[in-house]
Each structure stands twice: as C-alpha cells, then as structure tokens.
Amino acid sequence: MSILKKKAILIGCGISGPVMALFLKRIGIEATIYEAQTQHRDDAGAFLGISPNGLNVLKEFMPLDEVLTDFTPGKMTFFNARNKSIGEIDNANQNELYGAETVQLKRGLLNKAIREVAIAKGINIELGKKLTAITQDEKSATAFFDDGTNVTADFIIGCDGIHSAARKSLFPNGPKLSYTGLLSTGGFTKLTNVQDLYGSIRMTFGERAFFAYAISNLGDVWWFNNISRKKEPSRNELTAMELNQLKDTLLDLHKNDPEPIADIIKSANKVEIYPVYDIPFLEKWYKGRVCLIGDSAHATAPHIGQGASLALEDTIVLAKCIRDLPGLEAAFDKFQALRQKRVQKIVREARKVGDNKTVPNKFQQFFRDLLLPFFVKMEAKKMDWVYSYKVDWNEKIS
Numbered sequence: 001m002s003i004l005k006k007k008a009i010l011i012g013c014g015i016s017g018p019v020m021a022l023f024l025k026r027i028g029i030e031a032t033i034y035e036a037q038t039q040h041r042d043d044a045g046a047f048l049g050i051s052p053n054g055l056n057v058l059k060e061f062m063p064l065d066e067v068l069t070d071f072t073p074g075k076m077t078f079f080n081a082r083n084k085s086i087g088e089i090d091n092a093n094q095n096e097l098y099g100a101e102t103v104q105l106k107r108g109l110l111n112k113a114i115r116e117v118a119i120a121k122g123i124n125i126e127l128g129k130k131l132t133a134i135t136q137d138e139k140s141a142t143a144f145f146d147d148g149t150n151v152t153a154d155f156i157i158g159c160d161g162i163h164s165a166a167r168k169s170l171f172p173n174g175p176k177l178s179y180t181g182l183l184s185t186g187g188f189t190k191l192t193n194v195q196d197l198y199g200s201i202r203m204t205f206g207e208r209a210f211f212a213y214a215i216s217n218l219g220d221v222w223w224f225n226n227i228s229r230k231k232e233p234s235r236n237e238l239t240a241m242e243l244n245q246l247k248d249t250l251l252d253l254h255k256n257d258p259e260p261i262a263d264i265i266k267s268a269n270k271v272e273i274y275p276v277y278d279i280p281f282l283e284k285w286y287k288g289r290v291c292l293i294g295d296s297a298h299a300t301a302p303h304i305g306q307g308a309s310l311a312l313e314d315t316i317v318l319a320k321c322i323r324d325l326p327g328l329e330a331a332f333d334k335f336q337a338l339r340q341k342r343v344q345k346i347v348r349e350a351r352k353v354g355d356n357k358t359v360p361n362k363f364q365q366f367f368r369d370l371l372l373p374f375f376v377k378m379e380a381k382k383m384d385w386v387y388s389y390k391v392d393w394n395e396k397i398s
C-alpha cells in the first residue's frame, strides 16, 4: 500500500495537532485527532510568543489576520531593577527579512483559530480521549484511552505536549522532564494610564525576580514573572495557593522594583502559576509506527518564545518526510535528523536565558547587571538563525 493511502491517529489537539492533521490531509492521509480534554478550553493558559519561523507555517493554512485579533507586539525592551534601560530586541524589519513579525498571542485563542481551520477542512476531533498506552506490530499501531476504548491506524503521531503520554508509552525508561529552577506566573489584567507603554514587552530583571508586561492592541495588560526556586514544587503545592497568597508573594518579591509592576500584580483577578520544565535531550523521537512532535519530543523553557514555533516547524517537516520518503521508518528517521540539532540548540539557549533570570545574591546580581547589556545585545544578534528558518513545501526531501 502506498504511504499516501494510510490513516493516522494524532494524540492531542493543542498547537501542533490540528496543523499536523492539515498537512497530512494535504498529502492524502486521513488523520483523526484524539484530545484528552472533554471540551475545548479556549481560556486555558496565558500567552505565548510566536515568531516568523512559526507564523510562516501557519500562513500555509490561514491569513495571519485571523490570529492577530488580540495580541501584543514582540519587540522587547530590557530594564534593570533600578529601571535603567539596558537594551532592546527590535522586530521592525522582521516582515521584510522573514515575511512575518514576532507577536505574543493568547494561547487559547491561537489554539481555537488553528482548530477551527482544521474543523472547516473536515478534520475529525474526538474529545475526552486521554491516551494511556500505545501498542504496535508490523502492520498497525493502536492507541488506548482512559475511557476503555481504543483505535487502530497505520501510524500515530504524539502531539500531546510536555507531559506526553505517547512519549512515556514509547520510552518508559526515557529521560524525565527536567525542572529548570524557575516558576512562572502570569495573566491578563486592566490598568488605566499605561496605554502609552504600548509597543514593546517591557522586561525587568528585578531585584529578586523577573517581571515582564506588555500592552495589547486592545489596551489590556499581559504580564508574566519568573521566580527562582531551587526545589521543584509539587503540583498540589502550587494549586493549593490562594490568589491573595500568591499576589502577596509576588508583591514582596517585586517590592523594590519599578512601577507599574506592583499595580499590575494588585489588579490581577487570576494568576496562572507553573514550574518551568524542559527536556534537555530525548535520544529518539520515534519508534516503529509512532513519532513524537512538538513539546512531546522536545519541550523547551519559554524564555526565548520558541515552544509553539518549533512545534509548528515540526508539522511541515514531518509531513514532507512522509510525503517524499519510502516507508514510515525512513520518514521518521529523516524527520528527526532534519530537526534535532536545531531544536536542541534552541532548548539549550532558552535554558541559558532562564538562568540569567535567577538572582542568587546581591554580589552576583551586581555582576549580572553589569553584563546584562552585552548579553541582551548578543541575544538580539543570535535570533536571526532562529527566525529565518523557512520550509519550502514544494521542495522535495531525499
């Protein structure tokens, strides 16, 4: 049977799942998406950065206007704890250079926009299907769900994010998620008198924690903070935290940092909090008839805003490999070969940027602040190879 007559199971309807399904449809493969959630949660999560390398993949299926309804610009300006400007990463010429410009989008709304395109193109999405295990033989692969059902197809793609059950089923002794020593908090709020700050994400390396905020095109404040914490917290510990307790902690950490940071924290009605993880290295991204993409294969810390963009890059590259190479194993192998080096470099870079957000003591803070302007300048230069990555759908892979 030709590879293009095959049927696929996609696990996870996040950022990569629906786009993967669309590319597979383009090459004649019928894919069904199985999502653990019982209903779509378009208000889940805070926001994420998406840069030209990811946006150019989205453009394969939708005009960017459709996702740019509620966003903040991606330009970054950096300050130290004394509110002294220490540099910026400007995106002014990104459209010209790369064909799109970095933005921050609400994760839920991006997910919704992508999903709706997939549904409109006839992709079937089944909700309430939480993957528990995968089995396979020479002819097929089967996904088992926690409602007791199972489905079989020619191959399976794990698009099920950082805590991937597909990864655990494939590689039960594989590497565990690595806690990066940072907690992230964030959310959306409204404040008066900040609209003139529209235009960039203002990032402050504060005295005891990192804080960033931006004004959206609709005039809202989008913010996040990073807190250094050596010991990995338990899930229960974080979910048990009351909003006021969390806000008090943040206010204390940022008490000496510039305004309007305290006002933003005080005005928050909801605060997301999660530990930051990555996967430093997963040796193999596939096994037999099952392949992993996105966070499932290579979760990265969010500090250079590449998680969603890398997941999107994966979708187009994997679809081309399946289209052009004889057999699944060859396709998955080539996919990993084409992607792993780049992805690994970005995961390492994100970790490094995160490490700069931690402030162990006053002495180290002094030297960090001294070096930050150079660090920011170097980071700005370094991003060109990340943003300029563009995959030509028509170019054949051999």
Ligand SMILES: Cc1cc2nc3c(=O)[nH]c(=O)nc-3n(C[C@H](O)[C@H](O)[C@H](O)COP(=O)(O)OP(=O)(O)OC[C@H]3O[C@@H](n4cnc5c(N)ncnc54)[C@H](O)[C@@H]3O)c2cc1C
Pocket (backbone or CB within 6 Å): 011, 012, 013, 014, 015, 016, 017, 034, 035, 036, 037, 044, 045, 046, 047, 048, 049, 107, 129, 130, 131, 132, 159, 160, 161, 162, 163, 164, 165, 166, 293, 294, 295, 296, 302, 307, 308, 309, 311
């Ligand atoms: C609810 C949610 C909120 C998020 N919020 C943010 C944020 O605020 N900022 C940020 O930078 N990143 C956030 N992320 C992560 C971000 O979306 C990813 O890092 C990135 O987009 C990579 O996309 P992905 O497709 O690999 O994984 P994701 O976009 O994470 O998608 C994974 C999908 O798989 C589903 N899934 C998980 N386990 C199973 C299972 N066992 N069976 C079936 N389906 C399963 C999930 O429900 C989800 O829909 C969030 C992810 C989720 C799921």
